[in-house]
Amino acid sequence: MQPSMFNVQVPVAERNEVFLMNTFTDAQVMVTPDVVELLDRLAAGESPREETERATLEQLAAHGFVVTDRAQERRDLETFFREVREGTDTLKVTVLTTLQCNFACDYCIQGDHGDYNKTAARMSMETAARVAEWTESRLERVGPGRLVLTFFGGEPLLNLPVMYYLSARLHASCEARGVQLLINVITNGLLLTRDVVERLNRYGLNGVKITLDGDRDTHNRMRPLRGGQGTFDKIIKNVHEVAHLTKIAVGGNFDADSVDSYPALLDFLSEQDFASKLSKVTFKPVIRAKTQTAAKGLIPLTAVAQDGKPLNGACMTSAGTGVSRVCDTCNFVDEKMAFLRDETKKHGFATADGVHMGPCEIHKNNAHTIGPDGSLFACPGFAGDALQSIGHIDGREEAYRTQALRNFDRLQAWTECNDCAFIPVCAGGCTVAAHAELGDMHAPNCHKTSFKAGVVTLARDAARELAAAN
Numbered sequence: 001m002q003p004s005m006f007n008v009q010v011p012v013a014e015r016n017e018v019f020l021m022n023t024f025t026d027a028q029v030m031v032t033p034d035v036v037e038l039l040d041r042l043a044a045g046e047s048p049r050e051e052t053e054r055a056t057l058e059q060l061a062a063h064g065f066v067v068t069d070r071a072q073e074r075r076d077l078e079t080f081f082r083e084v085r086e087g088t089d090t091l092k093v094t095v096l097t098t099l100q101c102n103f104a105c106d107y108c109i110q111g112d113h114g115d116y117n118k119t120a121a122r123m124s125m126e127t128a129a130r131v132a133e134w135t136e137s138r139l140e141r142v143g144p145g146r147l148v149l150t151f152f153g154g155e156p157l158l159n160l161p162v163m164y165y166l167s168a169r170l171h172a173s174c175e176a177r178g179v180q181l182l183i184n185v186i187t188n189g190l191l192l193t194r195d196v197v198e199r200l201n202r203y204g205l206n207g208v209k210i211t212l213d214g215d216r217d218t219h220n221r222m223r224p225l226r227g228g229q230g231t232f233d234k235i236i237k238n239v240h241e242v243a244h245l246t247k248i249a250v251g252g253n254f255d256a257d258s259v260d261s262y263p264a265l266l267d268f269l270s271e272q273d274f275a276s277k278l279s280k281v282t283f284k285p286v287i288r289a290k291t292q293t294a295a296k297g298l299i300p301l302t303a304v305a306q307d308g309k310p311l312n313g314a315c316m317t318s319a320g321t322g323v324s325r326v327c328d329t330c331n332f333v334d335e336k337m338a339f340l341r342d343e344t345k346k347h348g349f350a351t352a353d354g355v356h357m358g359p360c361e362i363h364k365n366n367a368h369t370i371g372p373d374g375s376l377f378a379c380p381g382f383a384g385d386a387l388q389s390i391g392h393i394d395g396r397e398e399a400y401r402t403q404a405l406r407n408f409d410r411l412q413a414w415t416e417c418n419d420c421a422f423i424p425v426c427a428g429g430c431t432v433a434a435h436a437e438l439g440d441m442h443a444p445n446c447h448k449t450s451f452k453a454g455v456v457t458l459a460r461d462a463a464r465e466l467a468a469a470n
């Protein structure tokens with residue numbers, strides 16, 4: 001017997017106890033320090049001294065804090081990742097209706113910059129029909145209980161006919177097969193109207209995610225229209241009109257210049273009459289590529305919330321370095337993520353807990369991203385880079401796609417993470433960020449400090465709940 005490699009602990013001084021969590025089983029308990037001492041002795045190879053200690057270890061083993069041996073635990077981890085990869089409960093299809101965008105955000109290479117929108121791809125109705133056929137064939141082959149259909153871009157609302165067509169057709173396909181359909185939209189919010197929401201509600205709209213990059217002035221600077229006009233007021237007005245019709249999640253992208261404006265944004269949001277309707281508020285750092293080549297085509301994104309939980313991998317993309325290297329940018333990002341998470345909770349909004357972040361969809365065989373021309377991608381973050389396409393819905397075979405597919409198939413950055421306790425919830429970090437920032441999608445993109453801060457928050461919450469219950 002020995003302690004699990006996935007145990008993490010946080011002393012809770014005010015209770016003279018220790019919060020113990022196992023990231024593999026998700027067990028969370030508050031224990032007295034002698035239990036931690038017992039685990040330490042077990043790790044050092046000592047046997048339990050008395051019957052009560054033996055009983056405690058059995059209880060801990062039942063929750064995964066104690067395991068038979070590390071080799072078995074490693075095998076269990078492999079099994080876990082295989083099950084994540086091969087899971088058939090949910091089929092996820094993210095459709096980029098267009099790469100065009102009506103914003104000119106300074107951190108995004110897409111959008112209304114120069115003549116980008118003149119040439120940016122846009123899905124035709126013919127392609128949309130083929131996307132629907134392809135998705136129906138996946139429904140037949142996989143047999144999931146649920147289809148999660150996410151519209152993304154560019155700005156997906158710039159191609160409403162395709163969105164409505166796919167929603168209606170796949171709604172009918174799912175109904176015929178007894179499959180639940182959940183539709184998500186990730187939009188900048190400028191074109192989000194009551195009409196759009198009411199129409200999608202007929203087909204199974206689950207929620208809409210909009211982006212606010214800081215308080216009014218900061219957002220208007222970060223996410224302007226091409227002429228420099230601000231977009232904040234219009235987005236807020238739109239949210240007012242639809243917040244009672246669907247779940248609205250708010251996401252924000254921060255960098256060193258904008259991060260300090262987020263508390264003011266949270267103040268503002270908490271004063272709005274739609275505040276209680278927001279399903280989730282999450283922030284993430286902007287990915288900034290180290291080289292132009294790596295930056296080409298990568299899309300900064302955050303996955304939409306689903307049922308109040310992250311979509312198993314909340315695209316925790318962030319600037320930083322690999323597992324064995326530490327840099328100031330990385331620490332800055334992790335500290336700010338923890339700060340913003342705490343601020344968000346203080347304002348009464350649900351947010352990602354900073355621990356349950358993955359494995360994200362890039363590790364799942366039944367999660368697909370489809371570009372405007374029908375190209376398939378491993379995850380939405382790669383969808384702007386044609387050379388990263390891993391196939392096409394029409395089944396065409398092209399050497400570069402086959403090569404990319406092989407490349408993505410062997411992703412397992414976590415195997416370089418040694419005995420890190422966060423492997424089950426991190427899987428080596430965001431592959432898009434590793435590709436953009438490290439130039440190597442197979443390297444871990446490590447934000448362990450952020451995970452540790454997340455566990456501290458969980459410990460604090462558990463202590464608060466226990467105090468309230470007594």
Ligand code: SF4
Nearest residue numbers: 315360379381430431
């Ligand atoms: S690799 Fe990154 S961008 Fe892609 S799904 Fe995972 S967390 Fe999101």
Ligand code: SF4
Nearest residue numbers: 417420426428444446
């Ligand atoms: S990348 Fe994730 S799993 Fe790997 S060492 Fe860092 S926190 Fe741990």
